[in-house]
Structures are given as C-alpha cells and as structure tokens.
Amino acid sequence: MPDSAKLTHLNDAGQPAMVDVGAKQPTRRVARARSRVVLGPEIMALMKEGDLPTRKGPVFQTAILAGIMGAKRTSELIPLCHPLGLDNCQVTIEVDGPDAVLIECTATVTGKTGVEMEALTGASVAALTIYDMCKALSHDILIQETRLVSKTGGKQDFHHAG
Template identity: 50%
Template structure:
C-alpha cells in the first residue's frame, strides 16, 4: 500500500509531495460538518442567550482562522496562498443541529481540501467548546469534502 500513498516514499518515510512540476490552476474545495445537540442548547444558540457571546459568529471566525493555519496543523500539508475562505453556519430546525459549510479557494499547484476540512472542523470544535458546559452530549458528525474543483483530477461532487 505504501507505493500508492503520495506522502510515503518507497522506504516508508514520510515526504512532502513535490508539486513543483504541476501547473497553477484555480482550486476550490467545499467541506461540511454537523454538530448535533440538545434542544436546550439549540435554543440557547438560536436566541443568542449564551453568556460567552454569539456562538455562530465566533465559530465562523474560528473556522476562517483554522483554514489559514492548516499547514501548521497537518504535517505534510503545503502552505497555500488562500484567496478566499468562507464559513457558513446554519441552525437546522427539527434536528437540533448546526450545519457548517466551509469554502476555500486558491490559485496554485495543489488543492485546498485540507483547508476546507480544517475550517469546518475548527468551526465545529468551537461550537462544541462554547457549549460543552451546558451540553456534554453534543456530537460532531458528517465531516466530509462535498466539492473539489481544479487540478489534473478535475471536479468531484458528492453530498
């Protein structure tokens, strides 16, 4: 299996992939996550009643900051000049959840999937952190890339 993994060389050593021969293209990635919570926690967020502040606004900012820190967190991830990062958080009625959508863009030699996943993860972790004192049973679920554009492999879309 090691010969099929791009971050492992023939000797089994970790390597940062050499992207110097790749063309610069516009790259876009969208990642999503969900935070499930109790009805009481959902109401607290929806009514802006949390004593720590606006949970969704703070999680949005944290997600954007997380995308910018991705190469500091993922050891073999290339640092990228992000041209855009958006993080949208939406309360889901009837499910008692916050849905998170992170979109990252760049023009470069490698994709921004890790940045989008990091943004969605950090936003979800921030919701969890801000609400854990009132809801220890929250769950972070469904973290995934739902769209990727650019590069040699083209476009990938899923839900």
C-alpha cells in the same frame, strides 16, 4: 481502488515525504467541506436571531472566525501539508432540523496543490468551537459527518453524491 492508486505522502522507500508540486501549473482550486453538530433541542431553543448569545460572544459568529483562522493555519496542524495563501475562505452555519447545525467551509486558492485539507480543517475547527462554547450547557453535543463535499481544479474534480 485502481492499481495506479497509491499514497502520495510516501517516497519510494516508504518514508513520509512532502509531495513535490514544483512542476505543476497553478490552477484555481476550490474545496467545500461540511460538518454537522448535534446540539440537542434544549440548546437550539436558546437561539436568538439565528445565534446563541454567550459572555464570550455569539457562538456561531465566533465559530465562523475560528473556522477561517483554522483553515489559514492548516499546514501548521497537518503534517506535510503545503502552506497556502488562501485567496478566499468562507464559513457558513445554518440550522439543520430541530437539534443541529450544519457548518460549511469553502476554501479557494490559485496554486499548485488543492485546498481540501483547508476546507476540512475550517469546518472541523468551527465545529469544535461550537462544542467548546456550548459544553457548559451539555456534554451530549455530537460532532458528526465531517466530510469533503466537493473539489474542483487539479487532476480531477470531486462531488459527493449525497
């Protein structure tokens, strides 16, 4: 890490503090995060027309709604996150091999701070919703590889090389 790298949510006394973004200029910021959920081939075999039907509703459609709702409420869940009025939030779910699905959450805002936490929260909540709705079928479901894929706007852009 460079010498200039430091934790941003600590004040000079080392105490927790919200980052002051008052002097920043608003810019368009986009962040994309991804989670992978390994359901297993047995659960994947139950999929019909690209989704898993349940009494609670289609699993993936419900997870998409939950992911968007989670992204919108990130500041209520993660201490010191600024509340953001998202311009857009999209959650997609696609099959990833014979036993897993890939969730992607893209959050967009025109503001003074980034939306990485919103994208990560959206992907995570969607993954947890899939787990919750499928756990009656198996407790061997694995949520893995939740990560930031890219972000633009702000001080520097980021794109995961993988």
